[in-house]
Amino acid sequence: MPDLPDRDSEASEASGETGAGVSPPETDAERRRRRARFLHELAEARELRDRVQPRRAKAARLRHAMRMRTFRW
Structure with missing residues (x-):
């Protein structure tokens, strides 16, 4: 579909990378x-x-306490 942007260009834009400069x-x-x-x-x-x-x-808190009581070392 020509009206949709490429996935590669979206990924590079989302990560802050542009073609001009790499941090x-x-x-x-x-x-x-x-x-x-x-x-x-x-x-x-x-x-x-x-x-x-x-x-x-x-x-x-109660769920955590129950998990800690039933945990085996």
């Missing part, structure tokens, strides 16, 4: 910093969800 490879420190920021934001989101949905948070 240098990411260093380990940058990756760890980005991962730490993501995990921090994820924890904040979970805390917020637990505050606004206390019943679901309680059920999740």
Whole structure:
């Protein structure tokens, strides 16, 4: 179908790569910093969800406790 864009061009646009310039490879420190920021934001989101949905948070705590009791080392 000529009116649809190529998959290859969509993938390169989504990853931020353009034909003009390729970004240098990411260093380990940058990756760890980005991962730490993501995990921090994820924890904040979970805390917020637990505050606004206390019943679901309680059920999740109970399920987790049951899993931990039945887990075999």
